[in-house]
Amino acid sequence: MTSDRLLARWRLRSQLLASSVADAETVVRTLLGVQAENPSQSAWAVATRTHSPDREDLAGALADGRVIRTHVLRPTWHYVHADDLRWLLEVTAPRVLPVADRQLQPLAERMTRLTDAVASMLAATPDRTRNEVAAGLAERDQPLSGFELMLLLAHLELHGIVCGGAPRSGEHMYALLDDRVPAGPPRDRDEALAELAARYLSSHGPATERDLAYWATLTLTDARRGIAGADDRLDSFEHDGRTFWHAAGESTPSVDRSNRGARAHLLQVLDEMYRGYQDSRWVIDAGGLVSRALGAAIGMALVDGQMLAGMRRRMAADAVRFELTPYRELRAGELRAIRDAAERYGGYLGLAPRLEFVG
Numbered sequence: 001m002t003s004d005r006l007l008a009r010w011r012l013r014s015q016l017l018a019s020s021v022a023d024a025e026t027v028v029r030t031l032l033g034v035q036a037e038n039p040s041q042s043a044w045a046v047a048t049r050t051h052s053p054d055r056e057d058l059a060g061a062l063a064d065g066r067v068i069r070t071h072v073l074r075p076t077w078h079y080v081h082a083d084d085l086r087w088l089l090e091v092t093a094p095r096v097l098p099v100a101d102r103q104l105q106p107l108a109e110r111m112t113r114l115t116d117a118v119a120s121m122l123a124a125t126p127d128r129t130r131n132e133v134a135a136g137l138a139e140r141d142q143p144l145s146g147f148e149l150m151l152l153l154a155h156l157e158l159h160g161i162v163c164g165g166a167p168r169s170g171e172h173m174y175a176l177l178d179d180r181v182p183a184g185p186p187r188d189r190d191e192a193l194a195e196l197a198a199r200y201l202s203s204h205g206p207a208t209e210r211d212l213a214y215w216a217t218l219t220l221t222d223a224r225r226g227i228a229g230a231d232d233r234l235d236s237f238e239h240d241g242r243t244f245w246h247a248a249g250e251s252t253p254s255v256d257r258s259n260r261g262a263r264a265h266l267l268q269v270l271d272e273m274y275r276g277y278q279d280s281r282w283v284i285d286a287g288g289l290v291s292r293a294l295g296a297a298i299g300m301a302l303v304d305g306q307m308l309a310g311m312r313r314r315m316a317a318d319a320v321r322f323e324l325t326p327y328r329e330l331r332a333g334e335l336r337a338i339r340d341a342a343e344r345y346g347g348y349l350g351l352a353p354r355l356e357f358v359g
Contacts (some may be wrong), residue, residue, distance in 0.1 A: 003286065004240075007284045011236075015276070024047065044267075129171055130150070197245075209224055211280055308327055308330060323358050
């Protein structure tokens with residue numbers, strides 16, 4: 001027997017929020033992909049899953065190429081381990097590319113020249129900012145608008161031509177994939193689908209086949225093929241009319257109904273605890289307190305895996321303010337957990353944390 005609350009608590013464990021690991025590289029390798037649309041917020045999404053959150057940890061992994069920030073899995077940026085990037089592109093890019101390519105149609109006659117220009121400039125001088133790539137294209141009589149350039153670079157990332165380079169002063173850079181990530185042996189598609197299913201469902205589980213299909217932009221047929229190919233690494237159970245899959249041998253966690261020992265997490269809705277699912281996303285709101293139309297700029301305060309308040313992070317020179325909008329009256333134990341989470345987040349940023357309740 002299980003419940004939405006138990007599923008959410010189980011996911012805390014799977015996603016390293018209830019059992020952290022040593023470093024950012026291990027977080028990214030374990031989760032397989034971490035959405036990284038917002039570099040500052042996504043850096044915390046990685047750091048909060050480590051024993052001792054440190055901004056230099058992920059920065060170092062990005063600088064030396066152990067972790068790459070690039071478009072993969074869905075039409076947005078993710079952090080992925082260098083060892084996983086090429087095979088993930090092979091198995092997921094074909095269904096992601098049409099999203100960018102439809103918008104690039106007006107540039108169809110220029111695509112070969114644009115691709116060659118970007119590749120030649122990155123071969124000559126890797127680790128360029130988007131503005132530097134734009135300037136280089138203009139010098140080659142291939143100017144693009146900012147939006148066109150964004151689409152072009154995403155297209156080239158999904159084709160495995162470019163990827164994220166070594167950041168400069170925290171700014172995202174572009175480099176050639178061949179310069180950053182050595183080529184590995186090709187994977188059979190069925191083998192790749194099985195690896196994808198096993199690793200997603202182990203690191204995000206329990207989750208459904210539809211969650212997997214959404215997360216990796218797969219057809220349901222391919223999601224089911226992947227699960228079938230990984231059946232010796234997975235177990236499943238039925239809940240709420242759906243089959244939930246998870247790593248073999250895992251058991252359902254217990255729930256501390258008093259919340260005295262519960263831990264809180266201050267996260268953006270782009271975090272894997274929210275964005276890592278679609279079919280069963282709302283197990284983090286078992287009480288049905290939250291609007292199902294959250295904006296991407298809204299954060300969340302989770303306590304014991306349940307979304308109890310909306311959150312906005314506001315940075316100042318010497319402090320970080322967390323504006324919380326509770327969805328119900330918070331109990332004493334929940335407030336203590338949220339204060340502890342704010343202290344941990346503030347420590348990571350090197351800023352004094354301030355909690356402000358609004359609404």
